[in-house]
Amino acid sequence: MIGKTSLFGPVNPARDAGYDDPPARKGFFTDTSICIGCKACEVACKEWNEVPDNGFDMLGMSYDNTGSLNANSWRHVAFVEQPARPTAPPVDLGMPTLLHDGVADDGQQTTVAGEDRPDFRWLMSSDVCKHCTHAACLDVCPTGSLFRTEFGTVVVQDDICNGCGYCVPACPYGVIERRERPEAAKNVGIAQKCTLCYDRLGAGMTPACAQACPTQSIQFGDVDELRERAKQRVEALQAGGVTDARLYGADPEDGVGGAGAFFLLLDEPEVYGLPPDPVVTTRDLPHMYQRAVVAAGALLLGAVLSFLERRS
Incomplete structure (x- = not known):
């Protein structure tokens, strides 16, 4: 693959x-x-x-x-x-719910006082x-x-x-x-x-x-x-x-x-x-690799220059 x-x-x-x-x-x-x-x-x-x-x-x-x-x-x-939380009148979310003012889950009219709500x-x-x-x-x-x-x-x-x-x-x-x-x-x-x-x-x-x-x-x-x-x-x-x-x-x-x-x-x-x-x-891997290559190149260049200086 x-x-x-x-x-x-x-x-x-x-x-x-x-x-x-x-x-x-x-x-x-x-x-x-x-x-x-x-x-x-x-x-x-x-x-x-x-x-x-x-x-x-x-x-x-x-x-x-x-x-x-x-x-x-x-x-x-x-x-x-x-x-x-304090909310507006209940909204039907399309699922079974507890009783709320006006209509019960079985479709019958009912009234539940606010203090009786969960x-x-x-x-x-x-x-x-x-x-x-x-x-x-x-x-x-x-x-x-x-x-x-x-x-x-x-x-x-x-x-x-x-x-x-x-x-x-x-x-x-x-x-x-x-x-x-x-x-x-x-x-x-x-x-x-x-x-x-x-x-x-x-x-x-x-x-x-x-x-x-x-x-x-x-x-x-x-x-x-x-x-x-x-x-x-x-x-x-x-x-x-x-x-x-x-x-x-x-x-x-x-x-x-x-x-x-x-x-x-x-x-x-x-x-x-x-x-x-x-x-x-892994989003930043390309940038990390580029920086690693640059750092490795700088180290290599430094090593080469140091070697040439010692030879001279």
């Missing part, structure tokens, strides 16, 4: 990787406003990809029992509990590998085990990865990780992350997580189409009074050239555990 030729800026990732006539880039649009935290995506991912459990310990962090994305959790549903809200989001346009994990891999697929996604080849771990600190999102446990699991010591169900894509199927999502919070399709759909969803929410609605990772001009998996958020990215302004960590 031909490596990427550009380390920064908008590109077609599959074509840039050497595919002459690739299909439309595939990806995820995760609409967190309709995520109900059921974790069906986590279970479906584990079952299809034979990802071992991560212990499922109660972490003291709300109802979250996986904690974060890691080698044994390729999908992670975050539960963020916040104090309720004094908190949940922000839930199913996180996943971003399948960046410019993927630093791929750039630094010395064995070629990480490669760009014809769908524009980034996949680890387990039989080639030597477990060096260079990809781990290269990821600006902290997604990829070497599997360390359980000892009986396959691919222990090997870098692991979401493949966007590459095997299912090749068979014309929907990735397991999106297939299992009961609210269509996780939407799969062509990235360009998903970006337009996401933009329209944000505009609708903001017009309805949800002024905090925003897109994350959908901008081709951002620090990773736009993500193949992007999100509609209802608060700042940091609230969800996402970096506010991620930048591909």
Whole structure:
């Protein structure tokens, strides 16, 4: 597979990787406003990809029992509990909700006094590998085990990865990780992350997580189409009074050239555990190499001049 030729800026990732006539880039649009935290995506991912459990310990962090994305959790549903904020009249987000003034979830008229409303809200989001346009994990891999697929996604080849771990600190999102446990699991010591169900894509199927999502919070399709759909969803929410609605990772001009998996958020990215302004960590490599060459040339010139002076 031909490596990427550009380390920064908008590109077609599959074509840039050497595919002459690739299909439309595939990806995820995760609409967190309709995520109900059921974790069906986590279970479906584990079952299809034979990802071992991560212990499922109660972490003291709300109802979250996986904690974060890691080698044994390729999908992670975050539960963020916040104090309720003074808001305009409730806006229908298209998902099951608690009772609000006027209409109950079953469609019957009802009235709930303001003091009886909950004094908190949940922000839930199913996180996943971003399948960046410019993927630093791929750039630094010395064995070629990480490669760009014809769908524009980034996949680890387990039989080639030597477990060096260079990809781990290269990821600006902290997604990829070497599997360390359980000892009986396959691919222990090997870098692991979401493949966007590459095997299912090749068979014309929907990735397991999106297939299992009961609210269509996780939407799969062509990235360009998903970006337009996401933009329209944000505009609708903001017009309805949800002024905090925003897109994350959908901008081709951002620090990773736009993500193949992007999100509609209802608060700042940091609230969800996402970096506010991620930048591909290999962006400055050409400049670093140029400076290194200049420095090495200066040292060599100094050594030559010193040698000539001593000869004279």
